[in-house]
Amino acid sequence: MSAARAKGPVTVTFLGGLGDVGRNCTVVEVNGKLLVIDFGVMFPDPALMPGVRQVLPDMDWLNSRASDVVGLVVTHGHEDHLGGVPHFLRNIEVPLYGSALSMALAKHKVTEARLGDRTSFHVLGDGERRRIGPFDVEALPITHSVPQSLCIVLHTPAGALVHTGDFKIDEAPVDGRLTDLARLRELGDEGIALLMADSTNADRPGRSASETEIGTTLRRLFAERSDRRLIVSCFASHLHRVQQICDAAIDEGRFVVPVGRSMVNNVRIARELGVLDLPEPALRTAEQLDGFDPSQVCIVCTGSQGEPNAALSRIAADTHSEIHLGPHDTVVLSSHPIPGNERSVFRTVSSLAKHGAEVIHDGHELVHTSGHAQRDELRQLHEACRPRWFVPIEGEYHMLARHSQLAREVGMRDHRVLTLTDGAQVVLRDGNLSVGRGVPAPYHYVDGALDDPDAEVIGERLALTAGFVHVTIVLDKRGHLAASPDVASRGWIDTDEHADVVDALGDEVAKAVERAAKASGSKTDAVDIERVARRAAGRFVGNRTRRRPAISTAVILLG
Structure with missing residues (x-):
């Protein structure tokens, strides 16, 4: 049965990302079948969640509907959208869909978890429409800080539903791949029933700087420090940034040394896919560092968020087996702390400085730009889409509220803008939208190999502090x-x-x-x-x- 002829309501359930930065998960129901968009992790707050390694969307409701799930679509390759996929597959056997890079990153995770027999991997090309069960899925290119990010459009009996994933509107992206605003305008002309859009930077005025501007800064910084060893930390999935680090390093006659398990893996995967242009002669490993002059080396590593076991944290603590800091080093944090990580990040910065290293972060230089749209870009999205209904997603509650305010500023009526929280459900039927009963959506804590701890156990740990x-x-x-x-x-x-x-x-x-x-x-x-x-x-x-x-x-x- 085609989506156009199908009858019945369309229900959207939000299991994560509405009230926190991370653990993003949205579920759409058509004709009794469920399509999941993203299943990500959230960084735990060590002060409030002692001992917790990851926080995931709760799966109790999904598990009760496991036989109805027809697929999981990944919008892009960041951990807060992709990182929970192995946990999901342990509970529900389902095919995965996404861009070539997202599927390669997912396959690596799934293979490591020995779950390859519980899924299959399906690549969605830019502009492609694909039938997944009763769902008519269209994948649009959208710019973000990780290559091949997708905006997901679902053509349903209630009209088109647009889920942006994380995005910005970068007019000069590193790979030249632009957000398909023309197609979004066409969909707006045809009628978008519901827009669900990234709210992470809804508080910030203006536009985010283009990713290519960061490359200009890096080239200048590298040239000014031609006699020093360079260590640059960023997200391993931020491959546009990694590309610009590599380009600046190679132009200065340096070898590129990926450090940290996820950085090494992602560089390998991206090179195999042709997403990262890093010639073999310019690549070295950490074990090969001895014998090279500092001016010949650029280390690109994980740990920009102060994660305890990441490469940069081990370097700062002088526990890394191959890399030891000194006054000849310049460390660049090409990132900005995720809300809640500020203390960990600046503790790492202080530890680096104690070794005599020069430390540069985005408080000093333009070494980072956000991958999330600021208010002028969000306004541009809304003016293109002109949705009948709007739900802000992916952000803390104050970010969602600010995005709702912006939607009203561009002309949406109050009752058509819904600021919701995790567990909320909306039901679209006959041109109307109502808020459903909702489902439980507590934090799911991951810790160790046994049963995951519940809120009571976390409370007991807090008492022990x-x-x-x-x-x-x-x-x-x-x-x-x-x-x-x-x-x-x-x-x-x-x-x-x-x-x-x-x-x-x-x-x-x-x-x-x-x-x-x-x-x-x-x-x-x-x-x-x-x-x-x-x-x-x-x-x-x-x-x-x-x-x-x-x-x-x-x-x-x-x-």
Whole structure:
């Protein structure tokens, strides 16, 4: 049945990206079948999510509809849109769709996770229309900081739905591949039912600088430091930036040395696809650095966001096996901190500086431009699309709200602009849009090889950051204390210096337990005694030390 003849509503469910930067995921339903657009990760906040490696969209609702999912379309190769694909495939076996580069990056991830038998990879060319189940999918070229990004257009019974993915409107992109505004205007003339557009830079006026401007800055910086070793850090997927780093380095007579697992892999994949022009004679590995003069070397590495195990962080900590910093080094952070990563990034900058290296970031020079549209570019998109309904996506809530404001500024009526959050559903039917019941969309935390921790476990970890106090109570056959309570702690107080406080805590718990034992007579219940002891310990610790460590108790009954 064609989309034009199909009956019934079209439902859009937002499982991630509406309220946070990251873990982007949108699901569209037509005729009872689901098409997923993106399944990305989010950087965890170490202060709020201790021990967490990744945050993903929750899959409970999708798992309940697993047999209805006909495909997963990837808009581009960034981790916040692609990084969760292996986790998705562990739950749902489904084909993947996207540009050649996105599919190559996805294939590498899927192969590493040993999940290649659970999917197939299908390349969408620029301007191509493809039938995926009941979905009529059109892929349009759109500019971003990673090559071959796609704007996804779904031609549905309710009209055209446009999902931009991440984008900017770069009029001089490195690869010459422009955003297809002409086709978006045609679709606007025909009638776009719903526009879903990137909101990351909706707060920022004007236009983002063209990526080619960064190349100009890099060439100047490289020329001015012809006698120094250069280390440039950026996202491994930011291959337009990597290309410009390589071009500037080669023009200065330097070898290019990719460092960091994802950088090495992405450079290899991009060279194989012809996306990255890096001649073999100009390429070296980190193991080959010995014997080269600093003026001959340009290292391009991962770690621009201060990730603890990334190459730049290991270089800054002097734990990298091949690269050791000194006053002869210039480090360029060709990036800008993702919201929430600022502290980690500038901690890394300080560590680099302590080694005597010169550090350059976008506070000093134009070494980074955003891949996300600013307000003038967003206005240009809206004027081309002229949608009937609009939902801002991909951003923190204040970014979504600002994008909604801009939509109203270009003439959309208030009721046609919806600022939503994760879990929201919209239903399009007969030219109208309504907000559905929604689905649960909590964070899904990834940590280690066992079951992923839930919010309760993360809460317990947060409690442990203030320390831990454990009290053991031993009761005799009559239910009375057989010995003084034993107090053990970690991270609460210096127990040697404050032994009197530890003794007082034991005494307080002993009194509470004896009172409870007398009150219960011969019917001493270990669970009740444990509860009494925990309350007494928590009350004493809070009042005496004004601290709130995690409190636990254990009761041992003799005989």
